[in-house]
Amino acid sequence: MNCSCGFNFALHRANDGELESYAVVSDKKYQKFLKREMKVLKAPQDDPEKRFRLIFKSSRLIGSLQRCPDCSRYCLHLPGQEETIILARDS
Numbered sequence: 001m002n003c004s005c006g007f008n009f010a011l012h013r014a015n016d017g018e019l020e021s022y023a024v025v026s027d028k029k030y031q032k033f034l035k036r037e038m039k040v041l042k043a044p045q046d047d048p049e050k051r052f053r054l055i056f057k058s059s060r061l062i063g064s065l066q067r068c069p070d071c072s073r074y075c076l077h078l079p080g081q082e083e084t085i086i087l088a089r090d091s
Contacts, residue, residue, distance in 0.1 A: 004086045005071040012069070024063035024076065033061040 001009045009019065025033045036058035043051045063078040074087040 001075060001077055001084050003068040003071060003073055003075050005068060007068050007070045009066055020067040022065040024065050025061060029061050033058065
């Protein structure tokens with residue numbers, strides 16, 4: 001994911017950089033997300049493949065909100081969408 005200023009979040013993380021980042025879950029799908037997370041917590045510890053599948057399924061409901069360290073804009077990535085929404089303060 002890139003900010004409109006050109007900052008590359010993935011490259012920054014790959015170089016051990018820290019970001020201000022938040023998980024985003026839709027109100028509409030929040031209960032579904034919690035049920036899936038509970039299944040992850042209840043999954044047997046000795047079956048990593050099953051746990052991985054459950055985590056993957058749950059993670060599909062999570063988006064992210066990240067603050068660009070270069071320009072301070074917030075970049076919103078909603079689950080299931082390719083496009084990143086750039087949030088900037090009005091001057």
